[in-house]
Amino acid sequence: MKKESSAPTMKDVAREAGVALGTVSKVVNGLPVGDSYKIRVEDAIQKLNYQVNSYAQGLKANKTYTVAVLVPNTTEPFFAALAYHINIVLMRQKYRMLLCCTDSDSALEQEYVTMAQQNKVDGIIGLTYNPNLVIEENTPFVAIDRSISAGIPCVASDNFGGGQLAAEKLADFGCKNVAFLRIGSSLSNEPNKRKAGFENGCLSRGLNYEMKILDDSEPYEKFEAFLEEHIQGGRLSFDGIFCVTDRLAFSVIQTLRRLNQRVPQDVQVIGYDGIRLFGNMDYVCSTIVQPLPEMAEMCVELLLRENMKVKPPLICLPVTYAYGGTTSESEK
Amino acid sequence: MKKESSAPTMKDVAREAGVALGTVSKVVNGLPVGDSYKIRVEDAIQKLNYQVNSYAQGLKANKTYTVAVLVPNTTEPFFAALAYHINIVLMRQKYRMLLCCTDSDSALEQEYVTMAQQNKVDGIIGLTYNPNLVIEENTPFVAIDRSISAGIPCVASDNFGGGQLAAEKLADFGCKNVAFLRIGSSLSNEPNKRKAGFENGCLSRGLNYEMKILDDSEPYEKFEAFLEEHIQGGRLSFDGIFCVTDRLAFSVIQTLRRLNQRVPQDVQVIGYDGIRLFGNMDYVCSTIVQPLPEMAEMCVELLLRENMKVKPPLICLPVTYAYGGTTSESEK
DNA sequence: GTAAAATCACGAAACGTTTCATGATAAAAA
DNA sequence: TTTTTATCATGAAACGTTTCGTGATTTTAC
Numbered sequence: 070m071k072k073e074s075s076a077p078t079m080k081d082v083a084r085e086a087g088v089a090l091g092t093v094s095k096v097v098n099g100l101p102v103g104d105s106y107k108i109r110v111e112d113a114i115q116k117l118n119y120q121v122n123s124y125a126q127g128l129k130a131n132k133t134y135t136v137a138v139l140v141p142n143t144t145e146p147f148f149a150a151l152a153y154h155i156n157i158v159l160m161r162q163k164y165r166m167l168l169c170c171t172d173s174d175s176a177l178e179q180e181y182v183t184m185a186q187q188n189k190v191d192g193i194i195g196l197t198y199n200p201n202l203v204i205e206e207n208t209p210f211v212a213i214d215r216s217i218s219a220g221i222p223c224v225a226s227d228n229f230g231g232g233q234l235a236a237e238k239l240a241d242f243g244c245k246n247v248a249f250l251r252i253g254s255s256l257s258n259e260p261n262k263r264k265a266g267f268e269n270g271c272l273s274r275g276l277n278y279e280m281k282i283l284d285d286s287e288p289y290e291k292f293e294a295f296l297e298e299h300i301q302g303g304r305l306s307f308d309g310i311f312c313v314t315d316r317l318a319f320s321v322i323q324t325l326r327r328l329n330q331r332v333p334q335d336v337q338v339i340g341y342d343g344i345r346l347f348g349n350m351d352y353v354c355s356t357i358v359q360p361l362p363e364m365a366e367m368c369v370e371l372l373l374r375e376n377m378k379v380k381p382p383l384i385c386l387p388v389t390y391a392y393g394g395t396t397s398e399s400e401k
Numbered sequence: 402m403k404k405e406s407s408a409p410t411m412k413d414v415a416r417e418a419g420v421a422l423g424t425v426s427k428v429v430n431g432l433p434v435g436d437s438y439k440i441r442v443e444d445a446i447q448k449l450n451y452q453v454n455s456y457a458q459g460l461k462a463n464k465t466y467t468v469a470v471l472v473p474n475t476t477e478p479f480f481a482a483l484a485y486h487i488n489i490v491l492m493r494q495k496y497r498m499l500l501c502c503t504d505s506d507s508a509l510e511q512e513y514v515t516m517a518q519q520n521k522v523d524g525i526i527g528l529t530y531n532p533n534l535v536i537e538e539n540t541p542f543v544a545i546d547r548s549i550s551a552g553i554p555c556v557a558s559d560n561f562g563g564g565q566l567a568a569e570k571l572a573d574f575g576c577k578n579v580a581f582l583r584i585g586s587s588l589s590n591e592p593n594k595r596k597a598g599f600e601n602g603c604l605s606r607g608l609n610y611e612m613k614i615l616d617d618s619e620p621y622e623k624f625e626a627f628l629e630e631h632i633q634g635g636r637l638s639f640d641g642i643f644c645v646t647d648r649l650a651f652s653v654i655q656t657l658r659r660l661n662q663r664v665p666q667d668v669q670v671i672g673y674d675g676i677r678l679f680g681n682m683d684y685v686c687s688t689i690v691q692p693l694p695e696m697a698e699m700c701v702e703l704l705l706r707e708n709m710k711v712k713p714p715l716i717c718l719p720v721t722y723a724y725g726g727t728t729s730e731s732e733k
Numbered sequence: 734g735t736a737a738a739a740t741c742a743c744g745a746a747a748c749g750t751t752t753c754a755t756g757a758t759a760a761a762a763a
Numbered sequence: 764t765t766t767t768t769a770t771c772a773t774g775a776a777a778c779g780t781t782t783c784g785t786g787a788t789t790t791t792a793c
Contacts, residue, residue: 118519120516124460135497144485146481146680152475153475153481168488319678346651350651
């Protein structure tokens with residue numbers, strides 16, 4: 070009895086073409102094979118509509134053709150967009166993405182890393198929060214926005230340059246007194262450099278600036294108080310604010326409007342990330358745009374190219390500024 | 402020489418425990434095994450930190466433990482949220498999600514379906530647009546929001562009920578003259594029922610209503626003209642608008658404000674989907690919320706439970722109304 | 734025309750599981 | 764105690780690939 074409805078295998082192709090199993094394998098993998106054989110095999114593949122079983126391949130090669138992507142969640146647009154672009158790059162290379170939403174849970178993050186060490190995935194691309202994540206020497210891991218440890222390459226946008234660019238843009242648009250706003254724990258994350266870059270930009274452009282960094286144990290209330298403190302006679306003492314993310318910028322803009330400050334007439338706001346409404350409409354706010362497609366490409370490249378002699382510890386990719394309605398574009 | 406750094410296999414466990422291969426397999430799969438054996442095997446598994454290789458399992462069982470999820474993209478928040486919830490349910494059941502972004506491309510959609518038939522995945526959950534998608538009889542497929550063909554179950558929110566609820570809410574909030582707005586091709590999609598439900602609700606509540614359905618060949622411009630046409634002496638002739646999606650509602654609200662109509666004072670707007678800003682902040686607009694966690698659960702259940710005697714052709718899950726700032730909540 | 738060298742298809746073995754026929758051991762029956 | 768039956772661990776075979784030693788065939792050299 071012939072096989073029922075299950076997919077054709079190499080053996081079926083070999084029988085159909087009248088060649089040996091190994092010959093089919095070579096044709097499938099593009100290894101040199103005599104022309105007459107090659108044609109017969111290709112015809113048989115066409116006829117049977119054969120596709121290789123990558124799980125069997127993986128079993129043999131001790132590979133899974135799967136890469137785990139660790140993000141806190143995929144409901145926040147930035148993480149969703151990141152995962153989206155990584156998925157595209159991986160699929161183009163015949164890899165699968167195992168999407169792991171860690172909910173910023175340190176234990177879960179470690180669990181997924183352990184899983185990778187069990188060879189259930191070929192590598193990990195991770196945007197993680199666990200400060201003591203243990204990653205064994207031989208585990209292929211590429212970090213996003215985090216310097217985890219020596220030997221683990223990190224891909225990030227040019228956070229310092231982005232901060233600087235924000236300051237320059239605010240200066241270009243006529244601001245004199247600006248503020249930097251951030252909420253979040255003070256890990257040694259790459260995005261922290263946005264602050265240093267902004268500071269640098271302010272100094273070189275002669276802007277008065279103030280830095281406000283709030284602990285994330287008491288989020289999204291304190292910054293309102295901070296803004297209120299700086300209102301004298303109905304006027305905010307800042308005419309420009311740089312927020313560490315678009316998400317924060319969005320909240321800040323809402324708060325400013327509640328405090329009767331007009332954006333961008335009274336105060337201009339720049340965020341960071343490049344989030345668009347509904348994924349493809351306008352930018353949520355004027356923003357420093359992260360080059361997500363390029364970052365995704367770079368992560369996968371670093372992870373899968375083993376012939377890379379030495380993995381650079383940090384790769385910064387260039388950012389751009391985009392108008393999103395919360396700045397006055399009259400460059401002087 | 403012992404094996405180097407590769408993961409321990411069942412054979413290693415068997416050797417460590419001093420039992421046969423098949424015994425380990427039984428323990429791993431929870432089949433009956435003598436107590437003394439069971440303990441020894443479990444200890445060995447602990448000691449070696451063994452995890453089964455599901456790719457080898459899959460090869461043997463001709464299963465992949467992978468489900469393909471077909472969505473147009475994951476940058477739009479609704480699709481992102483859908484994929485997020487499906488991923489969670491699948492991972493809980495030890496399945497992997499293969500995320501396929503079809504870009505609404507009919508050919509790509511068909512390609513992924515073919516792939517599933519090649520046994521590269523165990524089933525498909527698809528939100529597809531190809532009207533003549535060919536799905537073979539024995540391919541496990543669950544559609545979302547689309548009735549594809551007999552034998553293919555469809556999971557959807559209660560679109561009719563949701564439309565009705567929108568009309569009732571607008572009536573509750575004091576509207577008299579309302580409109581339904583939709584842009585999109587007129588496939589026999591489930592979401593089309595939102596219109597019928599809305600109409601039904603309007604009739605039962607005695608609302609004057611108008612339906613406007615625009616072709617998506619000329620999107621997002623015509624509806625502006627439609628709104629302008631209905632402004633006489635600076636006042637819009639509608640005091641309530643139901644939009645088929647939050648995305649459209651958002652555009653409509655922007656346009657209304659541009660036309661100097663105050664939302665919700667002059668005109669109230671209700672959308673559909675339940676999109677939140679940045680995934681977890683406020684709702685984008687007052688909206689009919691789709692029960693995504695329940696829908697995801699139901700999709701996976703329908704797809705993977707083979708002992709289900711007869712698959713229901715359509716499963717509607719209940720929706721709820723949520724306030725999002727674009728309605729006047731003064732229920733009379 | 735013969736011998737040596739080069740070419741390349743062949744097919745068995747192995748990857749880590751599951752399954753099942755086999756046979757050893759223990760329990761029940763006589 | 765001996766025979767029959769029931770129990771259950773054992774380990775070989777198979778899943779669909781890749782790899783590599785073998786040997787048949789062709790090419791080159793003499």
